[in-house]
Amino acid sequence: MYTVHAVRLTAVLVLALALTGCGPSEQSVMPDVVGTQLDAAKSDIERAGFGGEVEVLGGGIFGIANEPNWQVCEQLPPAGESVTDPPRLTVDRSCETAAEPTEAPTEGDAPSAEPVPADPMITDITVDELLNKLNSGEMGGIKVGDQFRLTGELFMSDLWMTGASGDYSVLLKAQDGAQDLMVFVEESDAAGWQDGTKVEMIVAMVEVTINGETTDGWLRAQSAKTIS
Numbered sequence: 001m002y003t004v005h006a007v008r009l010t011a012v013l014v015l016a017l018a019l020t021g022c023g024p025s026e027q028s029v030m031p032d033v034v035g036t037q038l039d040a041a042k043s044d045i046e047r048a049g050f051g052g053e054v055e056v057l058g059g060g061i062f063g064i065a066n067e068p069n070w071q072v073c074e075q076l077p078p079a080g081e082s083v084t085d086p087p088r089l090t091v092d093r094s095c096e097t098a099a100e101p102t103e104a105p106t107e108g109d110a111p112s113a114e115p116v117p118a119d120p121m122i123t124d125i126t127v128d129e130l131l132n133k134l135n136s137g138e139m140g141g142i143k144v145g146d147q148f149r150l151t152g153e154l155f156m157s158d159l160w161m162t163g164a165s166g167d168y169s170v171l172l173k174a175q176d177g178a179q180d181l182m183v184f185v186e187e188s189d190a191a192g193w194q195d196g197t198k199v200e201m202i203v204a205m206v207e208v209t210i211n212g213e214t215t216d217g218w219l220r221a222q223s224a225k226t227i228s
Contacts, residue, residue: 032079039067058091127152154197165208184220198227
């Protein structure tokens, strides 16, 4: 009788273990991916146990063509929380922290003269060179406010239009044909332009707000003149 009871007890334990193994798996826990490159962040989330699609916000004018060039600046849910819905990652070229506030002047400090702003430096560049910088990591070091002088040929005038930001844009042809350069201009300046018109422009890197989201990577003409 003792042997029969032992066999029955063993069978009960095996059944209990099998039922435990068939239960629902633990929920995924969101890792900390802020500050990491987008491709690495997605891999970390997948290794944490979430196998679904990850929602990505941001991407600038050209979208996200190369994930290692984009850095995660915000995440939802926060690190350590369970993942019940698709995680949301907000990305940018780089996540710059706010500058530390300077100390307020104390009594007796002599007011310093305000520095005279220097004229912005304008870099001569070709359409293709500028496109290569914009599509490289950290946009080739280009910052908001940087200015460039370039000469290009206008084309695809049927796509010139006023976009969601309220800016009128034209297209400059790239020599390699891989991608063309979009520039915001005054619509009145483009009134006499057409496909094949050559122009010389000074363009600046600017930020644009579309549907409540502000991104950089956009170019606006500071001046433009027709060459031929």
